[in-house]
Amino acid sequence: MTPSRFLIALAMLITSGFCRPIVAEPDAAESNAVLGRWEVDRVWAGHPVRFFLLTAGDRQFVSYYDADRVLTVASRDLNSREWIKRKLDSRVGWDSHNGIVMARDMTGRLHLAANMHVRPLVYFRTSRPDDITSFEPIHRMVGQDEQRCTYPVFISRPDGTLVFYYRDGASGRGRQLFNVYDAQSQTWRRLLSEPLWDGREEMSAYPSGPILGPDGWWHVCWMWRDTSDCATNHTLCYARSRDLENWETVSGQPVRLPITPETGSVVVDPTPSRSGMINVCHRVGFDHQKRAILSYHKYDADGKSQIFAARWENGQWMIRQVSNWDYRWEFGGGGSIVTEITAGPMRPADSGRLQQEFQHARYGSGVWILEEETLAVLELQPPKPLLPAALAKVESEFxxxxxxxxxxxGKAARGRFILRWETLPANRDRPRDPPYPPPSRLEVILLGSNG
Incomplete structure (x- = not known):
């Protein structure tokens, strides 16, 4: 199957607990000329774990696990090919959940969280702006509920304030806690006095977002999961917020925190457990009118795997089936699994239409062009490659x-940077028997237009 932009962009397949597809910016495929390539290091290739790339001003930062699986940060001036490197005191095992996230606060200090799957908080911060040699182990934010951390995420508010959230607990019995950072005092506090989601030790929420929409609201959708078995996902839900603190339903009703499985006002689709919902492609997209559209995966009436879309219309959630595939993806169990079906968010296209990218293990990859009001598929276009063909091709002979x-x-002044490397596929977080592949080349690549 020819790799598509979306297929390649799924850098991590982390489905036992959480999988957020890593997708290029909406217009990323407009030009794929290689404007520059910079080798960063050689890295562990025995299993996939999410790395992080951050461009800020005239500097660039990469965080990754090196050939010895040691958490490492590299930085360079954008006008230089020389990388400064700093190894941190953390080493990844075989768990593909243990990805890396990084952020830069309004004073220029760098924050990094990584290597956690129901483990104590792993958190580093620089003492000097943009200086990775000043990274220090902090491993504490507010000092409470930081012993069972998973899925760290940094969010920057429009004013530059840094927010951090993570799951406290485990798959099937977790809650999401939000912290906010004071850059002047260099201290964290709880943004929310209660968890945003609390499964009450009976289930866990698996969110997509929050993301800042074109309407100025933060949007998030999620599904609940009963156990570590990924087949027990159920009940798609949605909420929005102006400030990440006060939350409401799509109709504007305030939502009392924490949101629990009993919070009925946020339910979009009450599909039960083992009905084909899985936390790999539930996404919030938008149409030309800036209305939120939720895309997700479940079985249809015949038990086939399909992509569905939900939008609030005339006082109710209207749910429509988008795909029409004759295939059932039968998934289950724990650990990081190989994803067979994914879809990106719907977004505006030309001529008042919408578009949505997808990839399917049997039917390949492509881009649907949809009628905006009915969400009916009008046209199927070929996939838009994220990388030029030469870079999309696997170089390793293993x-x-x-x-x-x-x-x-971050954001480049010209073109777009991506991080590229090669690994074996996910292995349900279990060790592989040797031999292992040789370390692969980690590169930063600048893509754009030669014009």
Whole structure:
């Protein structure tokens, strides 16, 4: 199957607990000329774990696990090919959940969290702006509920304030806690006095977002899961917020925190457990009118795997089936699994239409062009490649190796940077028997227009 932009952009397949597809910016595929390539290091290739790329001003930062699986940060001036490197005191095992996230606060200090799957908080911060040699182990934010951390995420508010959230607990019995950072005092406090989601030790929420929409609201959708078995996902839900603190339903009703499985006002689709919902492609997208559209995966009436879309219309959630595939993806169990079906968020296209990218293990990859009001598929277009063909091709001669990419967490003045490396596929977080592939080349690549 020819790799598509979306297929390649799925750098991590982390489905036992959480999988957020890593997708390029909406217009990323408009030009794929290689404007520059910079080798960063050689990295562990025995299993996939999410790395991080951050471009800020005239500097660039990469965080990764090196050939010895040691958490490492590299930085360079954008006008230089020389990387400064700093190894941190953390080493990844075989768990593909243990990805890396990084952020830069309004004073220029760098924050990094990584290597956690129901483990104590692993958190480093620089003492000097943009200086990775000043990274220090902090491993504490507010000092409470930081012993069972998973899925760290940094969010920057429009004013530059840094927010951090993570799951406290485990799959099937967790809650999400939000912290906010005071850059002047260099201290964290709880943004919310209660968890945003609390499964009450009976289930866990698996969110997609929050993301800042074109309407100025933060949007998030999630599904609940009963156990570590990924087949027990159920009940798609949605909420929004102006400030990440006060939350409401799509109709504007305030939502009392914490949100629990009993909070009925946020339910979009009450599909029960083992009905084909899985936390790999539930996404919030938008149409030309800036209305939120939720995309997700479940079985249809015949038990086939399909992509569905939900939008609030005339006082109710209207749910429509988008795909029409004659295939059932039968998934289950724990650990990081190989994803067979994914879809990106719906977004505006030309001529008042919408578009949505997808990839399917049997039917390949492509882009649907949809009628905006009915969400009916009008046209199927070929996939838009994230990488030029030469870079999309696996370079390693070791069997089963795959290309991994991560889009820039910052913004380049010209073109777009991506991070590229190669690994074996996910292995349900279990150790592999040797031999292992040789370390692969980690590169930063600048793509754009030669014009």
């Amino acid at each position: 069997p089963e190796m795959q290309v991994r990419t991560v889009s820039d967490g």
